[in-house]
Amino acid sequence: MNPKIFKGRTVEEATEEALKTLNEELENLEIKILDTGRNGILGLGGHPAEIEVHILGGAKSESEKPKKSTRKPKKDTKSNKISTKKESNQEKKPKKEIKSKKDDAPVSVEKDPEIEKTVGKILNNLINATGLEADVYVREQMEEGSIVFELEGKDSGLLIGRRGETLSSLEYLVRLMASKTLDKRANIMIDVEDYRLRRKEKLENIAVKTAEKVSKTGKRITLEPMSPADRRIVHMALAELANVSTQSRGEGLHRKVVINPVDD
Structure with a gap:
């Protein structure tokens, strides 16, 4: 079929909109970035990002698509420092450990050294190109089968952006660049000084408190617009509750999570 913009x-x-419109998984699409948008990796305003999408042969039908797995607990492990611009004399603070809701032991998955090396190089090149000062680390513990890279330094906060939008864009771009370079899917996550952990805890707290209110009043509540990653956190936080259900409504940037009461 002809490419779509x-x-x-x-x-x-833009990719999320393509996946929703075409009803395909990311691995079934060939994506060409026409314009990253003026915000790029610095979160600055300007014109929107634009991509060209081709559907590859052998795309899976909806019934064949695998379900997404739930997030495994993150462990306080950060080991390999890929490069350093400036060493700090201050001792690094220990990472907070995420406790699982269930007592399931995390699944041990071996890292791909080729992905680790390639992504580390891409990240360092991007950081150097922006003139920012940040160090790149690799955590020992993987999450959902993804290698976790962490950025730390006096300028690392600039890479987060409003509600993590810049961080999400940076992660997507690095993953895409690494996958193209290696000719295989690079499963990675990028975090900045535990931002994702803090954001996850905040959203889970909002979700639980809102669910309690919905259960007491019997009235649905619609949360503010969220990114796909944030909506997933809310859905997963309330997935096992019997007295409420969740659904996403809206289009594009205005897509929201709706928490509904469930009749006994």
Whole structure:
């Protein structure tokens, strides 16, 4: 089929719109970035991102698509420092450990050294190109089968952006670049000084408190617009509750999570 053009505030949002419209998984699409948008990796305003999408042969039908797995607990492990611009004399603070809701032991998955090396190089090149000062680390513990890279330094906060939008775009771009370079899917996550952990805890707290209110009043509540990653956190936080259900409504940047009461 002919290629289609999708736009969004970021490359990730444009890709999300493409996945939703075409009803395909990311691995079934060939994506060419026409314009990353003026915000790029610095979160600055400007024109939207634009991508060109081709559907590859052998795309899976909806019934064949695998279900997404739930997030495994993150462990306080950060080991390999890929490069250093400036060493700090201050001792690094220990990472907070995420406790699982269930007592399931995390599944041990071996890292791919080729992905680790390639992504580390890409990240360092991007950071150097922006003139920012940040160090790149690799955590020992993987999450959902993904290698976790962490950025730390006096300028690392600039890579987060509003509600993590810049961080999400950076992660997507690095993953795409690494996958193209290696000719295989690079499963990675990028975090900045535990931002994703803090954001996850905040969203889970909001979700639980809102669910309690919905259960007491019997009235649905619609949360503010969220990114796909944030909506997933809310859905997963309430997935096992019997007295409420969740669904996503809206289009594009205005897509929200709705928490509904469930009749006994």
